[in-house]
Amino acid sequence: MQKFSKSLLLLHSVFFIHIFSAYAQQQPAIKLLEIPPIASIRGLSVVNDSVVWVSGTGGQAGLTTDGGKHWQWMKVPNHDSADWRSLHAFSSQRALLLNAGSPAHVMLTNDGGKSWETAYEDTSKGIFFDDIAFLNDSAGFAIGDPMPPDNKFAVITTEDRGKTWTRPMHLLMAEPGEAIFAASGTNVAVCANEKGGIITGGQVSRFIPGDGSQKPVLLPITQGSPSKGAFSLAFKPDGKTGVIVGGDYQHDKDTTNNCVYTTDDGKTWTVSPAPPAGYRSCVVYVKGNIFIATGTSGTDISRDGGVHWQKISEQGFHVAGVSPDGKKIWLAGSRKLGMIQL
Numbered sequence: 001m002q003k004f005s006k007s008l009l010l011l012h013s014v015f016f017i018h019i020f021s022a023y024a025q026q027q028p029a030i031k032l033l034e035i036p037p038i039a040s041i042r043g044l045s046v047v048n049d050s051v052v053w054v055s056g057t058g059g060q061a062g063l064t065t066d067g068g069k070h071w072q073w074m075k076v077p078n079h080d081s082a083d084w085r086s087l088h089a090f091s092s093q094r095a096l097l098l099n100a101g102s103p104a105h106v107m108l109t110n111d112g113g114k115s116w117e118t119a120y121e122d123t124s125k126g127i128f129f130d131d132i133a134f135l136n137d138s139a140g141f142a143i144g145d146p147m148p149p150d151n152k153f154a155v156i157t158t159e160d161r162g163k164t165w166t167r168p169m170h171l172l173m174a175e176p177g178e179a180i181f182a183a184s185g186t187n188v189a190v191c192a193n194e195k196g197g198i199i200t201g202g203q204v205s206r207f208i209p210g211d212g213s214q215k216p217v218l219l220p221i222t223q224g225s226p227s228k229g230a231f232s233l234a235f236k237p238d239g240k241t242g243v244i245v246g247g248d249y250q251h252d253k254d255t256t257n258n259c260v261y262t263t264d265d266g267k268t269w270t271v272s273p274a275p276p277a278g279y280r281s282c283v284v285y286v287k288g289n290i291f292i293a294t295g296t297s298g299t300d301i302s303r304d305g306g307v308h309w310q311k312i313s314e315q316g317f318h319v320a321g322v323s324p325d326g327k328k329i330w331l332a333g334s335r336k337l338g339m340i341q342l
Contacts, residue, residue, distance in 0.1 A: 028329075030299065030313045033068050033337040041332035043087030043097065043185055046321040051092045054332050055084035063113055065092050068330070068339055074113040079105065086132040086142065086185040088162070096162045098142055100182040102127045106142070108162055120156060120165040127154060130180040133188040137161065143188065143198065146174035153180070177203025177226075183249070184282035184319035186232040195239025195265055201229020201246060207266050220271050221246055222257040230260075232293075234285045236305075240265055243306035245293045247279035252297040252316075254278060259293070261306035274308040276300040282319045286342065287326030294320050294331055 036054070041062075043055035052068065055061040059079040063072045076097065078084065082105065086098035096119070097107045106120035126147060137159050144154035152171035158164060161294045164190035179202045180187050189196035190210065197210040205223035206216040207230070221231045221244060230245035240263060247258030258279060259272040280295035289305045296316040300309045317333035331338035 027312050028194050028301065028311070028340045028342055030315050030331065030338045030340055032315070033037070033339060034061055035335055036071070036332075036337055037073050038062065038164075038335070040083075040318065040334050041337075042083075042085040042183065042318045043085045043090035044319045044321045044330060044332050045095065045331055046323055046328075047089050047091060049323045049325070049328055051089070052321065053087055053089040054337070055087045055097050056332075057083045059084070061087070061095075061113060063092065067328075068246070068337070070168075071180050071337075072113065074308070076107055076116050079107070085127060085147055085182045085282050087136075088132050088134055088140065090137070090161065096132060098129050098132045100128055100130065103153050104129050104144070104163065106132075106156075106165060109190065119158075119162055122154075122156075129154065129181070130182040131185050131187045133190055135190055143180060145179045151176075161329075172208065174185060174200070175204040175206070178206070179226075179248075181229065181231045181281075183231045186234070186282050186284075186319070189233045189235045189242065191239035192237060196242075197233070197266055199230040199233045199244055201231060202226050205229035207233075207244070207269065209266055213265075214267060217266065217269065219244065219260055219269055220257060221260050222248060222254075228311055230281065232282045234283045234291060236285055237248075241289075241305045242266055243283050243291050243293075243302070245276060245280035245283040247295075249281070249296070251278050252279040252295060259283075259306065259309065263305070271301075272307055274310065276309045277311040282317070284320045284322050286322055286329060290326075290342075292320060292340070294318075294333075296333075299331070 008148040041056035079268040082099040084097040085100040104122040108119040129144035132142040141157045156165045198208040202271040208216045227250040228248045235242040259275040260269040278297035280293040283293040291302045294317040299313045317331040321330045329340040
């Protein structure tokens with residue numbers, strides 16, 4: 001009987017070691033790439049497995065056309081102090097940059113960054129754009145923090161792939177102390193069925209549906225101060241399952257109500273019972289039920305639609321992007337580039 005018990009114990013030990021080893025092997029690893037000359041990268045746009053653009057401080061941007069093996073680094077002339085926090089790329093040749101701060105500029109290249117033209121300029125005092133997004137190949141918009149005197153969010157739109165921009169007449173009113181974070185250019189999620197939406201933070205953190213089918217929803221995410229709220233939003237293509245991450249960037253290891261998820265198009269949001277391990281500035285949908293989130297204190301993965309999260313690395317980044325087939329996840333941050341392959 002004693003020999004049997006020992007054999008059973010040994011069998012259990014081998015079984016659990018095998019399961020743990022297999023589980024550990026399944027956890028994706030981050031491969032660090034070339035060290036960029038940009039101090040802080042918050043703009044990232046993935047065209048395909050080979051073509052990726054990044055942008056950030058010092059008026060700089062970067063482009064790879066061979067899947068991250070080599071990078072071309074460039075400065076936009078006469079914009080040495082610009083912080084290009086928002087970026088949208090159409091191809092290896094055509095891309096748009098939008099800076100955070102005043103004056104605001106949308107810059108357009110049609111030759112892979114060899115030359116740039118000003119597509120839009122706004123010299124209004126206090127103008128601060130946070131994100132740029134496209135509904136299709138031609139129509140897009142940029143959104144920024146509320147502007148005086150009526151406290152409405154700044155919005156500009158384009159119908160010609162970013163060549164020209166206009167201000168719409170009807171703008172959304174912000175709540176007192178409500179703003180949008182320019183942390184990763186992922187405050188807007190666009191889905192094929194016009195679902196998705198926009199998130200806000202600060203004193204008030206809301207989800208604003210993209211199709212106008214319902215009123216803005218007050219989120220159960222942490223909020224109530226300028227450093228807290230929703231920082232990033234991602235939906236599955238069907239627009240039903242979505243995840244919002246954020247927290248308090250001044251306390252980047254605090255997990256209090258830093259992630260919420262929805263399974264009903266954003267009508268209701270639930271706090272994740274096993275959240276990411278701290279403040280997260282970006283979340284991306286990968287494939288299946290997989291989401292990845294990153295921030296200054298690390299990177300996490302969820303395999304069940306944002307309900308439960310596991311930390312996969314202490315390496316922290318500002319922004320992430322996913323290749324169209326979901327096999328490559330690109331990461332960028334403070335003098336840092338990385339990639340995960342699934």
